Amino acid sequence: MGIAGSARLGRVTDVVEPLRVGVLGARGRMGVEVCRAVDKAEDLDLVAMIDQGDWLFNASDAGAQVVVDFTTPDVVLDNLHWCIDQGINVVVGTSGFTDERIARVRGWLEKKPEVGVVIAPNFGIGAVLMMEFAERAARYFDSVEIIEQHHPKKVDAPSGTALHTARLIEQARKAAGLGEMPDATTEEMPGARGAEVGGVRVHSVRAAGLVAHQEVLFGAAGELLTIRHDSFDRASFMPGVLLAIREVAKRPGLTLGLAALL
């Protein structure tokens, strides 16, 4: 807890209470890391750690002002809906946010305009920059493909980061008036050319030893630009998660992506 005020005048003028934070998915790979980071931050108070089978009301009973969700794509929407209904601000890292899901979240927020929600496909600062650089490069190249690589326990493919990157590239190519890519899409075996997301081929690798990695390959006559980001440790996501926790209540409505907070 920080005390702001004038010690010189011999009185305390303002006491800043720590922000009360609850974590959903608290026993998961990310949840454990988030609990540790929140617990270490002096301006934050970890008031609820909730996982599969626990009662969501533990978060509201504990007076959580912000809930962080790193659960799974199949439960995150229900969690989010409940938090918004309770008037609790939410920071969401869980993947699986299609345009349709985002529209539903916007609908819930219309009824609770004072609530802030930040949904970010990737909280790594380097990953956010990788996506920005890819968006910037997109207009200059004929061909683009994304290769994302993750740990073997990842439940979804392609990754949320790859989907977001593909959409940014799609929009940038469209804005630049670029047409379809010139590259062959025929395949002798299904999946050989990856999944097609907004016209961009996305290839998903899952292997022991990996954490979270992505390459965006841009090709043009006689040259190839590769933009790569590696998360070797989940600690890489924590500065972004803490930033979103501190900012979310100041931004009512939906904020998509960490870039808006940097």
Ligand SMILES: NC(=O)C1=CN([C@@H]2O[C@H](COP(=O)(O)OP(=O)(O)OC[C@H]3O[C@@H](n4cnc5c(N)ncnc54)[C@H](OP(=O)(O)O)[C@@H]3O)[C@@H](O)[C@H]2O)C=CC1
């Ligand atoms: N935005 C970002 O920067 C990042 C996003 N992610 C995303 O975060 C999500 C979680 O990843 P990760 O930590 O690796 O996954 P884990 O499977 O390790 O963690 C998910 C946790 O949520 C628990 N859980 C399941 N259902 C509920 C529920 N209804 N309420 C509360 N907890 C529940 C799971 O329990 P159980 O195992 O018993 O089912 C598990 O402990 C994924 O979607 C991943 O893609 C990951 C890293 C970074």
Ligand SMILES: O=C(O)C1=N[C@H](C(=O)O)C[C@H](O)C1
């Ligand atoms: O499951 C993970 O690990 C990750 N998930 C997010 C995604 O789907 O993009 C973010 C990061 O890639 C790690």
